[in-house]
Amino acid sequence: MQDKTDIILIDDDTDLRRATRQTLELAGFAVEDHANAQSALGALSAATPAIVVTDIRMPGMDGLELFARIKTIDPDLPVILITGHGDITMAVQAMHDGAYDFIAKPFPADRLAQTVRRAVEKRRLVMENRFLRQAAEESRDDLPLIGQTPAMEHLRQMLRQIADTDVDVLVAGETGSGKEVVATLLHRWSRRKNGNFVALNCGALPETVIESELFGHEAGAFTGAQKKRVGRIEHASGGTLFLDEIESMPVATQVKMLRVLEMREVSPLGTNDVRPVDLRVVAAAKIDLGNPAERGDFREDLYYRLNVVTVSIPPLRERRADIPLLFSHFLARAAERFKREAPSLTSAVHQHLASHSWPGNVRELAHYAERVALGLAEPATPAAATGTIPSDGHASLPERMEQHEAELIRTALIENEGDVRRTIEALQIPRKTFYDKLQRHGINRADYE
Ligand SMILES: Nc1ncnc2c1ncn2[C@@H]1O[C@H](COP(=O)(O)OP(=O)(O)OP(=O)(O)O)[C@@H](O)[C@H]1O
Ligand SMILES: [Mg+2]
Numbered sequence: 294m295q296d297k298t299d300i301i302l303i304d305d306d307t308d309l310r311r312a313t314r315q316t317l318e319l320a321g322f323a324v325e326d327h328a329n330a331q332s333a334l335g336a337l338s339a340a341t342p343a344i345v346v347t348d349i350r351m352p353g354m355d356g357l358e359l360f361a362r363i364k365t366i367d368p369d370l371p372v373i374l375i376t377g378h379g380d381i382t383m384a385v386q387a388m389h390d391g392a393y394d395f396i397a398k399p400f401p402a403d404r405l406a407q408t409v410r411r412a413v414e415k416r417r418l419v420m421e422n423r424f425l426r427q428a429a430e431e432s433r434d435d436l437p438l439i440g441q442t443p444a445m446e447h448l449r450q451m452l453r454q455i456a457d458t459d460v461d462v463l464v465a466g467e468t469g470s471g472k473e474v475v476a477t478l479l480h481r482w483s484r485r486k487n488g489n490f491v492a493l494n495c496g497a498l499p500e501t502v503i504e505s506e507l508f509g510h511e512a513g514a515f516t517g518a519q520k521k522r523v524g525r526i527e528h529a530s531g532g533t534l535f536l537d538e539i540e541s542m543p544v545a546t547q548v549k550m551l552r553v554l555e556m557r558e559v560s561p562l563g564t565n566d567v568r569p570v571d572l573r574v575v576a577a578a579k580i581d582l583g584n585p586a587e588r589g590d591f592r593e594d595l596y597y598r599l600n601v602v603t604v605s606i607p608p609l610r611e612r613r614a615d616i617p618l619l620f621s622h623f624l625a626r627a628a629e630r631f632k633r634e635a636p637s638l639t640s641a642v643h644q645h646l647a648s649h650s651w652p653g654n655v656r657e658l659a660h661y662a663e664r665v666a667l668g669l670a671e672p673a674t675p676a677a678a679t680g681t682i683p684s685d686g687h688a689s690l691p692e693r694m695e696q697h698e699a700e701l702i703r704t705a706l707i708e709n710e711g712d713v714r715r716t717i718e719a720l721q722i723p724r725k726t727f728y729d730k731l732q733r734h735g736i737n738r739a740d741y742e
Contacts, residue, residue, distance in 0.1 A: 334362060442614045699730075
């Protein structure tokens with residue numbers, strides 16, 4: 294159903310349906326019509342902003358049964374019944390049961406338009422109230438997903454839609470863009486919320502540890518496995534398993550994970566047990582796994598298995614209108630935490646907010662707000678504004694260190710032909726740190742292959 298539809302009209306009689314539709318359209322309403330109740334039901338949900346006008350006598354599901362079904366979907370959705378000869382008693386009963394109104398055939402056009410207008414207005418108020426209540430709840434939440442740009446509204450709406458389904462979700466977004474926030478909300482907004490939210494960072498653990506973490510093991514399954522251990526997958530059963538930095542999952546583990554996702558069962562290491570798990574997997578990736586060039590050794594089949602639904606979080610620079618809102622939220626929070634008055638903002642801060650490219654996204658903005666709250670934010674320089682550092686002799690020590698770091702990373706990438714694993718080994722830093730630094734310095738690894 295289209296968002297702007299006001300009325301869903303159901304009548305099996307083609308001529309009558311066409312005439313009624315025309316009447317309603319002339320009265321200024323957007324109408325979607327259906328020839329039977331089944332098809333209309335398919336277009337309806339509690340999120341439907343429209344009202345329903347339906348004939349009572351129809352083959353298959355009749356208007357009264359349709360009304361009963363709609364009540365279970367959303368009791369506040371106004372249903373107007375069109376009645377023929379002899380249906381009046383039924384229609385009156387339906388009104389007792391909560392139908393909005395009934396109109397007896399044949400009816401004058403303005404009688405229909407009038408009742409429809411009131412019903413549409415009532416629906417609008419109900420939807421608005423729900424929206425406000427929900428917004429109030431969300432801002433009370435200790436984990437808000439702040440943002441009013443269309444991109445964020447869309448994201449929130451999508452999360453609401455999919456949260457309570459069991460589909461596996463791939464969350465894609467740059468560093469600090471809010472992937473973990475999204476994963477947590479998918480859990481909290483689902484009926485799994487009383488189960489465990491189990492997060493595993495696939496990039497932070499060595500290959501040898503990750504499998505026993507995920508699958509668990511029996512005592513003695515391998516050297517060092519003294520005690521039996523329940524794996525994170527089993528621990529997440531009934532709840533949500535969050536696989537962070539899935540792009541860093543070792544290939545051998547990917548194969549086993551694929552099996553878990555397909556079979557919904559897990560075998561702890563060192564056992565022949567097969568245990569069923571009731572799992573919802575949310576995976577997060579910083580790179581575009583759909584792109585073979587970026588995917589590298591990430592298995593395509595696992596990508597497709599995870600990619601039932603992909604939630605893409607746009608980088609902050611593509612939703613700049615949210616920056617002031619986010620910033621004031623973080624500033625207030627920081628001031629409270631540091632027990633200080635939130636400072637009034639200098640033009641340098643305003644300028645930085647408006648011109649910086651925020652490669653570290655929301656996290657970088659939150660850190661900046663903390664520095665501002667502490668009075669430590671440096672005045673915005675042209676360098677800070679563009680995210681690059683001038684290489685003249687006037688750079689400060691921190692700027693020169695940044696520059697030097699970027700240089701060392703570029704050199705390591707050149708020496709290792711852009712190979713991630715080798716470059717990370719050469720630099721001796723965790724994979725996550727490596728990707729964060731690439732982002733921060735605006736280095737594109739693929740350029741070095
Ligand atoms: N829309 C938002 N509203 C409020 N806070 C947000 C929002 N997006 C992100 N944050 C905050 O920004 C910080 C970074 O978010 P998060 O940890 O979810 O990012 P991430 O995408 O998982 O980053 P990384 O890729 O580095 O793991 C967190 O403190 C989070 O609470
Ligand atoms: Mg994260």
